[in-house]
Amino acid sequence: xxxxxxxxxxxxxxxxxxxxxxxxxxxxxxxxxxxxxxxxxxxxxxxxxxxxxxxxxxxxxxxxxxxxxxxxxxxxxxxxxxxxxxxxxxxxxxxxxxxxxxxxxxxxxxxxxxxxxxxxxxxxxxxxxxxxxxxxxxxxxxxxxxxxxxxxxxxxxxxxxxxxxxxxxxxxxxxxxxxxxxxxxxxxxxxxxxxxxxxxxxxxxxxxxxxxxxxxxxxxxxxxxxxxxxxxxxxxxxxxxxxxxxxxxxxxxxxxxxxxxx
Numbered sequence: 001x002x003x004x005x006x007x008x009x010x011x012x013x014x015x016x017x018x019x020x021x022x023x024x025x026x027x028x029x030x031x032x033x034x035x036x037x038x039x040x041x042x043x044x045x046x047x048x049x050x051x052x053x054x055x056x057x058x059x060x061x062x063x064x065x066x067x068x069x070x071x072x073x074x075x076x077x078x079x080x081x082x083x084x085x086x087x088x089x090x091x092x093x094x095x096x097x098x099x100x101x102x103x104x105x106x107x108x109x110x111x112x113x114x115x116x117x118x119x120x121x122x123x124x125x126x127x128x129x130x131x132x133x134x135x136x137x138x139x140x141x142x143x144x145x146x147x148x149x150x151x152x153x154x155x156x157x158x159x160x161x162x163x164x165x166x167x168x169x170x171x172x173x174x175x176x177x178x179x180x181x182x183x184x185x186x187x188x189x190x191x192x193x194x195x196x197x198x199x200x201x202x203x204x205x206x207x208x209x210x211x212x213x214x215x216x217x218x219x220x221x222x223x224x225x226x227x228x229x230x231x232x233x234x235x236x237x238x239x240x241x242x243x244x245x246x247x248x249x250x251x252x253x254x255x256x257x258x259x260x261x262x
Contacts, residue, residue, distance in 0.1 A: 003078045003167040003197060004028045005049050005067075009058030012044050012220075019044045020220045022058070027167075031193040033208035033228075034201045036217035037240060042201045043084065043171050045217065049199065050081040050169050076107035080165035085153055085175045097147070097155050098140040101127050104162030130161035133188055135181075149176035157185075167197040174204050186210050205237065205245065209254040216240060228254050 005027045012020040019041045027049070034042045047053045048060055051067040060067045062078065070078070095103075105113070105123045114120040131137045134154040144152060153176050160168060174182045186207050189198045193212060202208040209228040216224035216233065218240045226233040234247035234254060246257045 001078070001166050002029060003165075004063055005079075005167065005197070005199075006061040006064075007045075007048070007058065008061065010045075010048060010055055010060060011057035012041070012048055012053055013056040014044065014053075018056075018220055020048070023220075023222050024058075025215065025222065025225060027197055027199060029193065029195065029197055030212040031189045031198045031200070032213045032215060033211035034199065034215045034217065035203075035205060035208045035237070039219075040217040041220040042217055046081070046169050046171050046199065046201050050079055051075060052081070073107070073110065076163070076165070078165055079167045079169060080104070080107065080160045080163040082156060082160045082168075082170040082173055084171045085149065085156070094143065094145075096141050096143050097136055098127065098131070100144050100155055101130055101136075101158045101162050104130065104159040107163040107165065126162050126164055127158075130158040133161055134158040135184065150178060150181060153177060154181065166195070168192070168199065170198070170200045172201055172203065174202065174207060182207060205247075205256040209247075209256065 007023050007025055010020055010023040011018065023045065034045060036042050044053060048055065051060065062070055062075065067075065102123070105126065109119065109123065114123050131140065134157050136151065136154045136158055139147065139151065144155060147155065153173070157173055160170070174185055177185065182204065189200065192198050208214055211228060214224070214226060214228050214233055215222060216236055223240060224233050224236040229249060231249065237247050238245060244259055246259050248255055
């Protein structure tokens with residue numbers, strides 16, 4: 001199954017304030033990174049793509065149909081969403097790691113769970129794959145509350161992967177992760193990209209510039225939609241971030257540095 005999301009003149013208003021304005025784009029397979037300053041509308045766009053925020057104008061389509069018209073379970077089988085990491089107390093209750101990852105299978109089975117041994121075997125295999133991909137298999141029986149922030153983030157990503165949804169919407173998935181695991185996550189996104197849509201809101205520009213496509217938002221508007229090697233995108237990033245960063249092409253793509261010497 002493949003999924004295509006599309007926004008057509010999308011506008012969002014939160015608390016009486018416009019947060020997205022006249023935004024039109026189409027997202028299918030591949031890794032798409034959404035970047036921009038604080039308050040640019042990045043997380044709001046992701047929530048709208050997931051069908052969690054109603055449009056004030058325009059619309060969001062999933063495979064050509066208004067996203068609100070999809071039954072909840074059908075939508076959950078197509079689109080998986082990872083929220084920004086919150087405090088540990090908001091997550092998991094008394095569940096252990098394996099139980100937390102298993103919640104991702106509700107999108108496939110509903111609350112009743114597997115109906116036969118074949119479905120149970122499929123669920124166990126999907127959970128094991130998701131935990132292996134996020135390197136959290138060794139913690140399977142540990143309580144979620146006993147993990148560090150970075151460890152919890154990997155478990156929550158495994159829960160998303162366990163859904164086996166073809167479209168993954170991930171809001172700041174690298175939060176709390178150290179550099180080796182940020183790199184591992186970026187490599188995972190690249191592995192998933194040929195068969196999935198992977199849409200990530202990122203503050204980490206060096207990671208974002210390894211995506212297949214970068215969407216740059218500023219004050220609720222899309223100001224760039226380009227490959228990470230595009231010089232026009234580099235100049236737009238520098239401008240939007242008030243010349244606080246320098247972006248340049250390298251043999252392996254693009255490099256970001258802070259403009260500390262200016």
